[in-house]
Amino acid sequence: MSAIRLQEVTKAWGEARAVDSVSFETAAGRFAVLLGPSGCGKSTTLRLIAGLEQVTAGRVLIxxxxxxxxxxxxxxxxxxxxxxALFPxxxxxxxxxxxxxxxxxPAAEQEKRLKRVADLLGIAKLLERKPSQISGGQQQRVALGRAIIAEASVCLMDEPLSNLDAQLRHEMRREIRSLQQELGMTMIYVTHDQTEAMSMADQVVLMKEGRIIQNASPAELYARPVSAFAARFIGTPPMNVVSLPSITGEGLLLGIRPEHIRLDDGRNKGKGVAAQVDAVEYLGADSLVTCRVGAEILTVRLPGQVELKRSSEARLAWDPEAVHLFDAASGLRVERETHTVVLTT
Amino acid sequence: MIRLSAQVHGWLLLLPAMVLLAAFTHYPAAATLLHSFFSTPKGERPAVWVGLDNYQGMVEDPVFWQALTNNLWFALGTIPVSIGLAMLMAVWVNGKLAGRGFLRMAYFTPTVLPMIAVANIWLFFYTPTYGLLEQVTGAFGLPSHNWLGTQNTVLGCLIVVTIWKEAGFFMIFYLAALQAIPPALAEAAAIEGAGRWYFFRRVVFPLLMPTTLFVLINAVINSFRLVEHIIVMTKGGPDNASALLLYYIYEVGFKFWDSAYASTLTVVLLAILASAAIAQFVFLEKRTHYQ
Incomplete structure (x- = not known):
């Protein structure tokens, strides 16, 4: 039985539909992330599940x-x-x-549960303090504590990490995930950060303009994005989706992840795609190389430090399996097998 | 040289405010205290040092004690009710309801109206035989009553006018404070199962405490400062039943021209207000949460 099920849920304010017949379900004990750019309706969907907003149409089942x-x-x-939303x-x-x-x-039960939660979250020393006297990360833990002490089977989170710095965010990501698994909660988690979604979720519901674009596991979302939008939303840096008719033929967009492109070493002369280096960004473990192919820009992710000069020529190569194809008009995924395109790689 | 001219510049900029403060606040306060130790100068006789004689006379003055008692009842009658009403109205007009802007304005109207005009309107309400109140009670067949002309109703009548005038003004402060409370707190409380009253008692009321403290001090000061309504409506009568401290000071100072005794009364009034303000800060400060 699913812990949470939305059936054709719609929320409209006048003509504007913030959430447009959204349906999905999440099994008990799973971590589901509602992902999307700001204004896509993910927070509204969460508030509809919480009952803080009333649905215009559809049903919510818990x-x-x-x-x-x-x-x-x-x-x-x-x-x-x-x-x-801590009480100051x-x-x-x-x-x-x-x-x-x-x-x-009963007070004895309160005491017992408070101790357990405080120990679990490592805030036992802060219990007498006011929220203004503790750090942002600690406030976050208190908010978590207030949510888990109720021992409700379903926990909803609305961008809980967006006010924390990068280091703390990373730490809390792991902590929330392990807490959820330990307590066996069903989690619905809203974020616009695809890294959070990919690293925490069992199930990602990608939304845009009030509708669901793709509802899949992180691995599926990465490997088989259903549209150019989904492809461009996932990955750091996201997938290159470019129009290169010389490779794909007319009416198709070529999708290739930066980490799947390599530099051709020049031994196979005439192979690969000719490109011009625009910029090199060194990140430590790897480097991001921005290349220009015709009018299109491609980002290439290469391991380590790369010795490439600005405006120098390079040849890009990739495996045929790494290529995604999208319909240029609708943006929808086109299966490679159905297209006999010669991919010059 | 540059340093010096900068200093001169600074003092010159401060000068207008300093002159006004000194001339109209500090000097009068100090002079009042000084005058209270002298006799009132009359014609040929200049003021002479009398020590605490004025204070001695005040303690023996039955009208002073009546004005003080009246004032305490007046404060007790107006402050809790006007603050409670203000909070209630603010919570109400803070909610989502149709015509809320109009409602807010309506509550604030008494504050905008000039005090004298307000007193005149209420004077008509209370007028015997054909006033509004009389017409209503007369319609129910109740006997006629001179509301402002009877000793045991006159103070009550003034209390009602003051509550009507103050509550709307205090409401504005509460409204501002309510709007500073993040809506997420109400949502978090709703998810935890707190009802409206529980949420008000545990969260809203404590968060309004700084405002309550501020309003309370204002209300106390206002209740000892009221004079216009009395001048227009009762002139302190009948038989000093509606004489409040400041009105009595006005009478002594500008009707009986006993400026030394008026100074003495003023010093006492200031002492009462100062100690009330200090007490409120000391006792309530600890229980007040500032954001």
Missing amino acids: AGQDVTSLAPAARRISMVFQSY HLSVAENILFGLKVRGV
Whole structure:
């Protein structure tokens, strides 16, 4: 049975449809990420699941029960907000216990659960402090604590890491993931950061303009993007999607990931694609080389440091299996097998 | 040379504000204190040092004690109700409802209207036999009553006017404070299952405490500062039943021309206000959360 199921869920404000007949389901204990650029409706979708917004059409089911018209508290969910939404005048302990106090959980039980959560998150020393007296990362942990102490089976997170610095974000990513697995929660996690989605999720729901573009595992999303949009959204740096009719023929876009392109060493003269080096960006473990092929720009990811001069000539090569093809008009994926294109590599 | 001219420049820029403050705030306050130790100069007789004689006379003055008692009842009657009403109205007009801008404006109107005009409107409400209040009670067959002309109702009538005037003004502060509370807090509380009242009691009310402190101090000062309504509506009567401290000071100073005794009363009024403000800061500060 799926823990969360959305059926044709739509949210409209007047004519504008923030969420447009979205359907997906997530199995219990899975980590699902709603991914997309800002304004794609992912946060609204999360708020519809939480019950903070009312759906215009469609149904929301949690653990098989139709909760579409239930109040947030009756849906048995917990939520972590982007701003953390900690109560500034209450201590860390009171913040975490807020929901238990509302529900009238006995004091001994409160005490026991608070200790467990505080130990789990490593905030036992901060319990008497006010939110303004602790760091952003610690506030994040308190918000997590408030969400998990309720022991709700479903946890919703709205861009919880966007206010943290890169180092801390990386750390919290792993921590949230392991917490979710340890507690066996079903997680719906909203982010615009594809790295977060790829590294944490069991299932990624990629959205654009209120609709689902692709609902798949991270590996599937990486290996078989269903459209040029999905291809360009995933990967650091994302896939090159370019128009090179000399290679693909008319009406098709060529997609190739930067890490799948290599420099031809020149032994096979006349092979590969002639390119001009525009810029080289050295990142340590690898380098990003920006190349110009005709009017198109391709990014190439090469290991280590690369000795290439600006404006010098280079020949790019790749394996035929690494090539993705997209329809130039619709942007949709076109299977290679159905196209007998000679790929000059 | 450059340093010196910069200093002169600075002092010159400060001068207008300093002159105004010194002439209209600091000097009068110091002079008042000084005058309270002298007799009132009359014609040929200049003021002479009398020490604490004025204070002695004040303690023996029954009208002073009545004005002070009236003022305490007046403060007790106006402050809690106007603050409570202000909070209630602010929470109401902060919600999503139709015509909310109009409602906010309507609540604020009493503050914008000149005090004298307000007093005149209410004077008509309270007028015996044909005033608005009389017409309403008369329609229910109740006997006629002179609201402002009776000792045991006159103070109550003034309290109602003041609440009506102050609550809208205080509401603006509460409204501003409410809008500074992030909506995510209400959402987080809703997910945790907190009802509206629980959320108000545990979260909104404590977060409004800095505003409450500010409003409370203002309300206390206002309740000891009221004079216009009394001049227009009752002139302190009947038999000093509606005389408040500042009105009594005005009477002593500008009707009886006893400036020394008026100074003495003023010093007492200032002392009361200062200690009230300090007490509020000391007791409430600890229980107030500032963001």
